[in-house]
Amino acid sequence: MLKTPITELLNIEHPIVQGGMQWVGRAELASAVSNAGGLGLLTALTQPTPEDLYKEINRCREMTDKPFGINLTILPTIKPVPYDEYAQAAISAGIKVIETAGRNPEKFMPMFKSSDITIIHKCTSVRHAIKAEQVGVDAISIDGFECAGHPGEDDIPGLILIPAARKAVNIPMLASGGFGTGSGLAAAIALGADGINMGTRFLATKEAPVHQNVKDRLVEASEMDTALIFRTLNNTARIYNNSVAKKVVDIESLPGETDFSDLADHVAGVKGREVLEKGDLEHGVWTAGMIAGLIDDIPDCKTLLVRIIAEAEEIITRQLASVVA
């Protein structure tokens, strides 16, 4: 058992929080993570309407009596998204933990605070971590260059970003991006974090509601099998480096303004959803983090968390302790 300010704050057994993955963060996975002693998260925008989110929260509650939360990612979109209504639906359904990401959560703080919500803000830089602490979030999830999805534009890996953030903020902090093992958890705590956030590692679990081909590919993949796209749009994303990713990278390397019109569906993520559901891995872009290189199996969430905690404890109490002469 590892007890940290994060296990206390979130009232969970293990200091491990599930990442808010689009099309993946459904009741099946969130309940499995929470039942395993971590904190599962439903991804709010995976549900087509706030009402659907309300129903999904109730469905998840039937699958676990442990705490779980929602992820609310606020990104630039072509069609306006009713973020307030998603947040209100979650609160009405009794959610007590919300992970915000993509934008400073300041405008949501009064609503959250008046409903006793614990707010974890995920961000990719020290300056955003400082700002989030200032507006009153309860914990930071600091997300490094290694991560799947949006690492920001600064390219600072966890080895530097975690201790830099630790020096700058005082609230509990999760380390995110590149985590999926007990050695990573021990390293994160050594660097000043109070726990870890895992996305890609949970994608390769029995309970993740995605096609088996996706899970199998994560087992096969090395740390070299991701790519960064959309840097030309200042909206960088780390994805699995398939043939579609290579096409996007090629387009971005051309001089002049970037024209993705031939790949519009991929940019909008429609085909990414189809990859996850149908398992044709070359059909569109889909996110995967560098931790893919350290994923060797597809356990259930309980087995995974028991193993990570046991490995971290072994490293702390034996491997590290034994070098101190």
Next chain:
Amino acid sequence: MLKTPITELLNIEHPIVQGGMQWVGRAELASAVSNAGGLGLLTALTQPTPEDLYKEINRCREMTDKPFGINLTILPTIKPVPYDEYAQAAISAGIKVIETAGRNPEKFMPMFKSSDITIIHKCTSVRHAIKAEQVGVDAISIDGFECAGHPGEDDIPGLILIPAARKAVNIPMLASGGFGTGSGLAAAIALGADGINMGTRFLATKEAPVHQNVKDRLVEASEMDTALIFRTLNNTARIYNNSVAKKVVDIESLPGETDFSDLADHVAGVKGREVLEKGDLEHGVWTAGMIAGLIDDIPDCKTLLVRIIAEAEEIITRQLASVVA
């Protein structure tokens, strides 16, 4: 005191090795690191001829009776470099530890082995680490994306690269790139390394033979103040992000073949040397790693190493141990 396979292999007090920095790895710094209980390295090619390296080794030996080594970096050059003669000069002068970098050291192995040299090979990928172990080096120094100088073209940070390399090779391993603190040392060991290599952190010490302006700038710098150049040449280098670096990045972003002819001196490193010696920080490109963001002072090497070891011990025996319930 931290005892690891690296302190045993190199017969040193602390598991900390100095990086082989061009124009910086002279007797003043190497002897100071060794006197502080780490392993100092003379940078072979900082000396204009093999005979000068022989003399520098003797000069260093007058400044310390502790073990020290040399760094031999084998990179593509316009003018041929007599690497064999540098290596032979070092061996003749009684050097017992050589850090190789830049290229597989296979062709030097018979010479090194017949002279009982301990070989540390620095590399930036798991495949190169495996190859180095196969050709018989004694230790790996695995160098992540965070590093100053040449991170390779794969962009894998230490958080992923260290455990991936640990799974692949069995010999002692140093973690390099992004290190300079006790928390980093503890994290490196948690991730499977047996010690750390530090370059930029030693640049900001009293004994580093570089202009005070360079050291002061490293104290001021944040983790955001480095840039990658020469990616278009497949010879990526991480440097301090000054006005010259910005010019190089601009040239590289232009379509067509990259033409650095207006910046030829900078590419060749001549002005980089002048920056280090004269302290005009905008005069040319000079290397700095992301650890600059975690450098807050300019201690002597002894003070630095005592502090890093004490911090690592504190983290291992108290911070980490206290989370195990």
